[in-house]
Amino acid sequence: MAEGLIPGKGTYEANGHIFSSLVGEVLMREAGGETVVEVSQQGSRSSVAAAVPEKGNIVLCRVTKINPRHAATEILLVGDRTLHEPFSGIIRAQDARSTDVDSVQIEKCFRPLDIVRAQVISLGDRKSFFLSTADDHLGVVSAMSRGGERMTGVDEKTMKVEGGEETEARKVAIGSPPSS
Template sequence: MASVADAVVPGQRLGHVQEFNVGAGTYALQDFIYASVVGLKRIMKQGGDNELPFMTVQRENSQSAIPEIEAIVTCKVVRVNPRFASVNIMVVDGKPCTDDFQGIIRVQDVRATEKDKVKIYNSFRPGDIVRAQVISLGDARSYYLSTAANELGVIFGTSVAGGSLVPISWQEMQCTKTRVIELRKCAKPL
């Protein structure tokens, strides 16, 4: 089991080249061995008695969260057009994504009722943080997402004036600076 003392950052001095061989994740500079990546310091012994052990730094193998059907995701709106909103998925079921995943919220997936009256620009704006559900793995570029449930929709937004938006109904948010009301598809607070 690794301890906190084994965790190293790039540029941290790990030892002397007379005591260790340079291994993966390390480099030698002026007779000292330094870490080149963030990870855990390891000393690997060689088979022979006269050989120096290798100093290595191993990266932690953290698996990125991957969106699956029916997963709840938190994403950021990057683009809006009349047919859909493009988003970057940041969190899947409470676990942060280390990889980049794109999603699309189509106009028919914004609300459960009155789908024909939905206008994407009145539901989302670039920069909004949205809670959504994965409804399909979509095409090769994007996951298809839905905000049709009451607890799904915009959870954080910034107004045109630059103030934070506070939900006042299921389709309206109010600027904390100017008190101007802007239209959004709001998520019901949990």
């Protein structure tokens, strides 16, 4: 990365370079002796924005597959912005819950096709963002049972078939994200 330049709003750093996460105007401002590079979308009225998830963003994603170490996801929304193309995300077992992180079983947190609210914690490998569901307001927000019936959250670890008794284990999102 160029010395003295740091990524700001609408940008991110990868492999020593600053990239734009938005379509818009490049702006530079001084902050603490360094130059902050930002991209502004002023005047954009599109609800479908060209965006790249950034560290700290709350995202909505769909679980595509699970294994004992992680859940693979497609990131569909960044905040309230729908993406043109989904990005890949990974929720590692140690990032799924805030407690008992050494004993997390991914299959008891997520299932394929679950819709999950997560927070971007870093740009992982070249293909995927690392996501966390450790906070209470993060986790599964919509799920179908193994039998194909819609489920709702009962508590932070359980979902129940609507109008039925069948329950399944999940890492359920409790409450709404804090206002920013």
